[in-house]
Amino acid sequence: MVYFVGAGPGDMELITVKGMKVLQNADVVIYTGSLVSGNILAYCKEGVQVYNSAEMDLPEVIEAIQQGVDQGKSVVRLHTGDPSIYGAIREQMDELGKRGIEFEIIPGVSSFVAAASRVKAEFTLPGVSQTIIITRKEGRTGSSEGGKLSELAKHRASMAIFLSVQSIGQVVEELLTGYDEDTPVAVVYKATWPEEKIIRGTLKDIAEKVAEEKIDRHAQILVGDFMGSEYELSKLYDASFSHMYRRGKE
Template identity: 60%
Template sequence: MVYFIGAGPGDVDLITVKGREILKKADVVIYAGSLVSKEHLKFLKEGAKAYNSASMNLDEVIEVMKESEKENKMVVRLHTGDPAIYGAIKEQMDILNEEKISYEVIPGVSSFTAAAAAIKREFTLPKVSQTVILTRTEGRTEVPENEDLENLAKIGASMAIFLSINMIDKVVKKLRKGYGRNVPIAVVERATWEDERIILGTLDDIALKVEKAGIKRCAQILVGDFIDCDYEKSKLYDKNFSHMFR
C-alpha cells in the first residue's frame, strides 16, 4: 500500500493526526526533502528507510514503490502542504494504477491557508469576496492562456499565488492590469517555519519590499481587498438571523 500524505506547510505539527499515525507505521518513506521538514523523520519506526526525492526522478520514485510493494512494505510518499495542489501526484497515481498498486491520499494543510493564518486574515469576507483563486504565473510550466494572471485578477476575487515570488515584478504588472487599481498584497515566506517572514504592502510597493528583503523562493503571494478593507459581519452569528447551520 502507498500513502500520499500532505505534510503541511512547514511546522512539523501541522501534519494531520491521521497522516502522522500512518507515517509512524511506514516501512519506506519518500519525502520531498527540499520542502518537507526533516523533523518528520523523527517519527519513523526503527528500521524504516527514508528516501529524499529531491535527488530522484519520477522513474526512480516509482521503482522504490514497486520494489516495496513486492516486499509487502507500506510506503509513504510525503509531500509538502496538501498533495492535491501543485503536488505532481497524478502522474504517480496513474502509474500505480497501471501497476495495480493500491494507494490512498491523505490531505494536508496547504501553504495558502497557512499564509492567511500568518497574516491573520480571512479570504472570504461578506460583500468583499466569496471566491478564492489558487494560481501561479507561467514559468517553466506553462499556464493556459485563459488562466493568465491578468485575466484572473479582473474577477476581483481573493487570490493566492504559488511558485511565482521569483517573478514578483511580472506578477505585479499582470495584477495591476487585471485589477485596474492599487490593491493590498502580502508575501509570506516559509509560512509556519521558524524563520517565517511576512511583508505587507500594495501593488505600488511590494516588488521593492520583496527585493530589499531578498526573498526569491518558498513564499506565498496573497492578493486582494480581504487583506485590508471594510466588510459586513457574517449572518452566521447575527442574533437576528436563524438557520440550520448555527
C-alpha cells in the same frame, strides 16, 4: 499499501493526525526534501528506509515504491502541504495504477491556508470576496487554462499565488490590470517554519519590499481586499437572522 500524505506547510505539528499515524508506521518514506521539513521525519520509527525525491526522477520514485510494495512494506510518499495542489501526484498515481498497486491519499494543510493564518486573514469576507483563486504565474509547466494572471485579476477575488515570487515584478504588472495599486498584498516566506518572514504592502510597493528582503522562492503571494479593513458582518451570527438552528430576534 502506498499512502500519499500531505506533510503540511512546514510546522511538523500541522500534519494531520491520520497522516502522522501512517508516517509512524511506515517502513519506507519517499519525501520531497527540497520542500518538506526534515524535522517531520522524527515521527518515523527506527530503521525506516528514507528516500529524498528531490534527487530522484519519476521512474526512480516509482521503482522505490515498487520495491517496497514487493517486500510487503508500508510505503509513504510524503508531499509538502496538500498533495492535490501542485503536487505532481497524478503521474505517480497513474503509474501505480498501471502496476496494479493500491494507494490512498491523505490530505494535508496547504501553504496557502497556512499563509492566511500567519497574516491572520480570512479569504472569504461578506461584501468583499466569496471567491478564492489559487494559481501560479506561467512557467516551465506551461500556461493555465484561460488563467493568465492578467485575466484572473479582473475578478478581483481573493488570490493565493504559488511558485511565483521569483518574478514578483511581472506578477505585480499583470495583477494591476485588474486590481488597484493600493490593493493589499502579503508575501509569506516559508509559512510556519522557524525562518518564516511576512512582508506586507500593496501592489504599489510589494515588489520593492520583496527585493529588499532577497526572497526569490518558497513564498506565497496573497492578494486582495480581504486583507483590508472594510467588510460586512456575516449573516450567520446576525441576531436578527433566522436559520434551522436558531430563530432570529426582532
